[in-house]
Amino acid sequence: MGTVNGLGASMGRYIELESSERRLLEGLERHPYRAVRGERLWTSGDPVQDLFILQDGWACTFRDTRDGERQIIELLLPGDILGLREFTLPRHVSEARLITSGIVCGFPHHEIVDLVMASPPLAIALFAAISRQEALLTERMMVTLHRSARIQVCHFVLETFLRLRKVRGVAPESMPFPISQQLLGQILGQSSVHINRILMALERDGVMKKHRDYVAIPDTQRLYDEAEFEDGYLSDRMDGLLERLEALRGDSR
Amino acid sequence: MGTVNGLGASMGRYIELESSERRLLEGLERHPYRAVRGERLWTSGDPVQDLFILQDGWACTFRDTRDGERQIIELLLPGDILGLREFTLPRHVSEARLITSGIVCGFPHHEIVDLVMASPPLAIALFAAISRQEALLTERMMVTLHRSARIQVCHFVLETFLRLRKVRGVAPESMPFPISQQLLGQILGQSSVHINRILMALERDGVMKKHRDYVAIPDTQRLYDEAEFEDGYLSDRMDGLLERLEALRGDSR
DNA sequence: CGTACCTTTGACGGCTGTCAAAGGAAGTGG
DNA sequence: CCACTTCCTTTGACAGCCGTCAAAGGTACG
Structure with a gap:
């Protein structure tokens, strides 16, 4: 709960950090800040100025269509960086908000x-x-375009479980999930009404039960099967480039 | 037709290239190679080894679902780099193929x-x-999840027209478009049968006529309207970072 | 204790997929 | 230059997933 996840942990997934690099990253986290649920970090059209490290809490980026539908683009968990997608753009094309209260830098x-x-x-x-982050987006696209809403829901919940588990301990029987049915609809591109029917069915079938702020998953393997889940895309490994990076470090000394 | 588009032009969209940088990029293009229509550059599961500069021709990356449907992830035009999405992964999660014959490095x-x-x-x-590239993907997701198939088709054709126009002269009345109806279905996540019905309707309504290898667009503005197109996401500008880059260059001298 | 948000349920319609089949157009080999 | 094969396009019938509209009941928070 109280664990704070910074950039060091986040970048450390991919490469071994040297102490100088650790210090560089900590320099970016000089100003941690309590953000409340619903708080807006930027909105569409804003000039791009800051990126944010999400040290604690859940957040999302999204866009609205001209007739008022909302599509969630990314779900950000503790340790993620908000704004990487857009930092080379002159202006934001999305909006970013906290889903729960949290800590951002x-x-x-x-x-x-x-x-x-x-x-x-x-x-x-x-x-x-x-x-x-792009792999998450691509996988979402594969699932939303080619799978039933039931599979989509299962897939998203399992994906979130696995992402969360990388950051902190999570018990499948009570996995934090502060996502309303409406928000779930906005993530998967479906109506909240239909999401509700599917959650009812999943509960009836004993696959999962969603409560207000958490989900209970009685049988993780069962969920894998329901979701037709293949988890390669979540890997943090970066095998092929590591030797070259080591060589590079050797040179610079 | 015969114009060859390299990395210099591609990276030059974003920053002013110094001659040393130009030489660096040209070094990556030592081995241009004629690739035939349908040729495979990599496939799912391959260790990641090479990236490819598409100097001429059209290409795509895609994934297949377990029940044999195919989803095109990116459409690559001359000047684009194939493999940027995946070069930090240990293994490819997608497949890449030439749509037309072309030249790759x-x-x-x-x-x-x-x-x-x-x-x-x-x-x-x-x-x-x-x-x-990610912005293209996001826009595709917005459109496929929230718009009718008719709008999706118009949107994709117009997007491709605008992308192509950045690279070479294109006349709207005969824009190169070597995309079969089946492929179009695989791009938008729809059945080729339905794509066909929509193309018929669009021709009947005078919005566009798709021929085997090209599309005729009688009225570009009309297509913008049909597509509900907003073209901000195609901008190459990178305003906010340029001063810092200049400063950086000053330092390194 | 009231207000706002979230969940649940029913009725109805339409967009789009699937299956099936036939007709063109382009490319290939003899 | 012709025959053949392969790919691409076109059309019809039918079904189903999922969106929309509407309304009521729960739950948390101030």
């Missing part, structure tokens, strides 16, 4: 430039982070 | 590391390139 987007200059390995780790 | 993925080390501005330009 903002830093100016141009500090990414400094980071890239100071440490090529960190630059590569940033590429890795972007790739992972 | 492969280079080992670890040369990206060298590039990032040699020129932080180029590293930032790579971030920009990834962001733009």
